[in-house]
Amino acid sequence: MCDKEIKQIRLLLSRRSVEVAKLLADIHWVAGTLQGHCSAGTMIFLETERLLFRTHEARDETDFVRMQTDSEVRRYMGGQGWPLEKAQHRFRTQYLDRPKRIYGLWATILKEDDRYIGSCGLRAGGKRGEAHLGYILAKPYWGRGLASEAAKAFINLAFTKLRLSRLLADVEQGHVVSQHILKRFGFKYGGREEIPQSGRVIFWYELTRAAWRL
Numbered sequence: 706m707c708d709k710e711i712k713q714i715r716l717l718l719s720r721r722s723v724e725v726a727k728l729l730a731d732i733h734w735v736a737g738t739l740q741g742h743c744s745a746g747t748m749i750f751l752e753t754e755r756l757l758f759r760t761h762e763a764r765d766e767t768d769f770v771r772m773q774t775d776s777e778v779r780r781y782m783g784g785q786g787w788p789l790e791k792a793q794h795r796f797r798t799q800y801l802d803r804p805k806r807i808y809g810l811w812a813t814i815l816k817e818d819d820r821y822i823g824s825c826g827l828r829a830g831g832k833r834g835e836a837h838l839g840y841i842l843a844k845p846y847w848g849r850g851l852a853s854e855a856a857k858a859f860i861n862l863a864f865t866k867l868r869l870s871r872l873l874a875d876v877e878q879g880h881v882v883s884q885h886i887l888k889r890f891g892f893k894y895g896g897r898e899e900i901p902q903s904g905r906v907i908f909w910y911e912l913t914r915a916a917w918r919l
């Protein structure tokens with residue numbers, strides 16, 4: 706893990722600025738290379754007890770493709786796994802070396818075995834002060850509270866450091882697990898939309914900063 710380097714950087718910065726040190730207490734803005742653990746250009750964005758969120762690296766491709774071609778994983782995200790070529794193409798064009806800054810889905814790494822297990826994060830919203838919460842994990846890692854741990858970290862980030870006013874989340878009808886997670890964090894049902902071509906029904910949920918504070 707990159708803990709040693711993070712501690713050293715934190716120490717260096719704490720000498721210069723108490724404020725920056727406080728920020729680093731829960732967000733590790735460590736741009737650049739952390740020798741031995743991360744590739745050049747990788748940013749470790751955020752860390753929780755069991756998870757680390759960083760830029761996607763080439764070594765994540767196999768696990769990313771396995772996850773995205775799994776029909777059970779994509780059951781409520783279009784209904785079927787992506788074909789192999791699509792998963793590879795998406796990884797190389799839309800995930801590799803991304804995100805570069807705050808918004809986008811971050812490679813989610815299980816710290817205990819330094820392995821890619823999914824992608825989680827905030828997508829920039831259409832309106833200022835808003836973002837969409839998103840999470841997808843590979844099946845072997847379901848049911849261990851990891852999505853909840855990731856969701857909690859990004860909700861905290863959204864309403865504290867980023868000072869957003871509202872978070873949104875889309876969930877397909879019938880996806881009781883995702884609905885359960887959102888409700889647990891205080892998200893409220895906001896409305897539904899039917900996708901004409903497929904007939905699939907999407908529910909959207911919202912959480913405002915004011916409601917989150919309660």
Ligand SMILES: CC(C)(COP(=O)(O)OP(=O)(O)OC[C@H]1O[C@@H](n2cnc3c(N)ncnc32)[C@H](O)[C@@H]1OP(=O)(O)O)[C@@H](O)C(=O)NCCC(=O)NCCS
Nearest residue numbers: 778840841842847848849850851852853876881882883885
């Ligand atoms: C949805 C997903 C992210 C959940 O990840 P996870 O790590 O298994 O979730 P967690 O373990 O943090 O939480 C699951 C919660 O659902 C609850 N749950 C499980 N089965 C349930 C069911 N049938 N009905 C209601 N709640 C259920 C669990 O008890 C747990 O809640 P608790 O912590 O209050 O006990 C994961 O299944 C996934 O990646 N699915 C594929 C991609 C996807 O659908 N992404 C979301 C798109 S909206």
